[in-house]
Amino acid sequence: MSYVGDGSGILFAEPGARWRSVSYGPGLCLIILFLEVVTASAVHWFALIFCAALIAGFVVLQVIAGRRHVSVELTDSILREGAETLPLSGIAAVLPERDENSWDDEDWESARALGELSGVPRRRGGIGLRLVDGSFVQAWAKDHPGLRAALTEALDRQRGTAGIDSTVGTTDSVDDPDGTDGRHSENGVER
Structure with a gap:
């Protein structure tokens, strides 16, 4: 799912969808065809080939959409989420x-x-x-x-700040030594 330090400058990657999923429907149709041939029952050549092509065609569209719209890639200079790139x-x-x-x-x-x-x-x-x-x-x-x-x-x-937390500047309990920061818990009691 994620690739770190593979030499191409990619620090993290998720493809969004994988091409291997296109083979699942035709593979199932092939298993059904094999079972029909082995059991000597009527072989539904046209129906199985038609279903395999139809399923593969729909899945190809889903894979293309997934790779375009829900893939993630992080390099040393950019973060790409779907079709948007953020430096x-x-x-x-x-x-x-x-x-x-x-x-x-x-x-x-x-x-x-x-x-x-x-x-x-x-x-x-x-x-x-x-x-x-x-x-x-x-x-x-x-x-x-x-x-x-x-x-x-x-x-x-x-x-150039390796080892320093990049979340500095966010609100946390560091500013409040006793950890209460004036808030109440869910049941209304002071923390």
Whole structure:
């Protein structure tokens, strides 16, 4: 799913769809054909060939769409999500993951998703990014923890701050030594 350090400058990649899935429908039709021949029953040549071609044709369209619209690629200089490319120099910070225990949504969760789709694609996780201009966007990937780690590492390397957290400047409990930061828990009691 993800490729790291393969010599081509690609730090992370997800293809969106794989060409091997085109062979599943025709393979199933081939198994059915084999069973019909072995059992000496009527062989439905035309129906099986027609179904195999039809299924393969639809899956080819899905693979092309998947590779175009839900593929992810991260290099040393760009992040490409679907058909949208974002230079790493335009990213100010990778925001922390959503707190599962919090009832409040993070600012980045309602931000625009990268790519030309209306939101984060199904079966993919969002990653909050703060851009240099102060706005928020969502990057996404199936392996979103892997993309988060590769993106954070690439930004650190680009800025020459390896080992320093790139999420500096986000709100966390560092500013509040006792960890309460004046908020209440879900049941109304002070934290």
